[in-house]
Amino acid sequence: LAKTTQPISMDSYEGQEVNITCSHNNIATNDYITWYQQFPSQGPRFIIQGYKTKVTNEVASLFIPADRKSSTLSLPRVSLSDTAVYYCLVGNNAGNMLTFGGGTRLMVKP
Amino acid sequence: SAVISQKPSRDICQRGTSLTIQCQVDSQVTMMFWYRQQPGQSLTLIATANQGSEATYESGFVIDKFPISRPNLTFSTLTVSNLSPEDSSIYLCSVARTGDSYEQYFGPGTRLTVT
Numbered sequence: 001l002a003k004t005t006q007p008i009s010m011d012s013y014e015g016q017e018v019n020i021t022c023s024h025n026n027i028a029t030n031d032y033i034t035w036y037q038q039f040p041s042q043g044p045r046f047i048i049q050g051y052k053t054k055v056t057n058e059v060a061s062l063f064i065p066a067d068r069k070s071s072t073l074s075l076p077r078v079s080l081s082d083t084a085v086y087y088c089l090v091g092n093n094a095g096n097m098l099t100f101g102g103g104t105r106l107m108v109k110p
Numbered sequence: 111s112a113v114i115s116q117k118p119s120r121d122i123c124q125r126g127t128s129l130t131i132q133c134q135v136d137s138q139v140t141m142m143f144w145y146r147q148q149p150g151q152s153l154t155l156i157a158t159a160n161q162g163s164e165a166t167y168e169s170g171f172v173i174d175k176f177p178i179s180r181p182n183l184t185f186s187t188l189t190v191s192n193l194s195p196e197d198s199s200i201y202l203c204s205v206a207r208t209g210d211s212y213e214q215y216f217g218p219g220t221r222l223t224v225t
Contacts, residue, residue, distance in 0.1 A: 042218060043204070043219050044204075087152070091212070098143060098155045100145075
């Protein structure tokens with residue numbers, strides 16, 4: 001079971017790019033990396049998922065180095081509304097994909 | 111994606127009673143999950159509820175305390191039985207599509223307070 005490690009919290013300012021790194025040294029060959037965003041009083045929301053290299057969508061980019069032992073969620077030009085908790089999950093359809101770590105609490109300041 | 115609703119959104123219950131939480135999905139999904147999230151904490155998986163089979167519970171969660179029903183591909187219930195203040199938490203259901211990896215879609219959660 002791949003354990004994930006993320007910073008507990010991060011601060012940023014509006015308009016900046018934010019990079020949140022997740023360590024997962026024990027990632028298995030068939031594991032995927034998935035990031036979720038959670039606002040207070042809401043369920044987590046899927047942001048992005050990747051297996052290797054780089055994935056980009058309209059919300060974020062996910063960078064995964066060749067050894068896949070870490071991944072970085074990149075949020076371009078954050079706004080106050082990006083203040084949330086961000087979770088990194090690692091696993092596959094065997095069930096490991098369901099374990100949430102501590103998450104990173106991102107605070108975006110004006 | 112999938113749209114998920116939960117009922118009730120919140121409730122205050124007395125200790126010793128039970129609360130049943132409903133989860134409704136706008137499309138048919140095989141895999142449904144129930145989580146618990148205590149204030150300020152991360153999510154903890156309670157059980158997996160797949161239609162047509164018994165729910166699978168995670169370590170520390172038992173069927174007598176958290177019975178689950180999954181009568182069809184769009185609906186599930188979680189009952190929290192014999193409530194104690196320690197059960198005060200947010201309970202969330204989620205669904206995932208089958209495939210190589212899980213993208214989960216979560217309901218808004220049910221906030222339970224036990225007095």
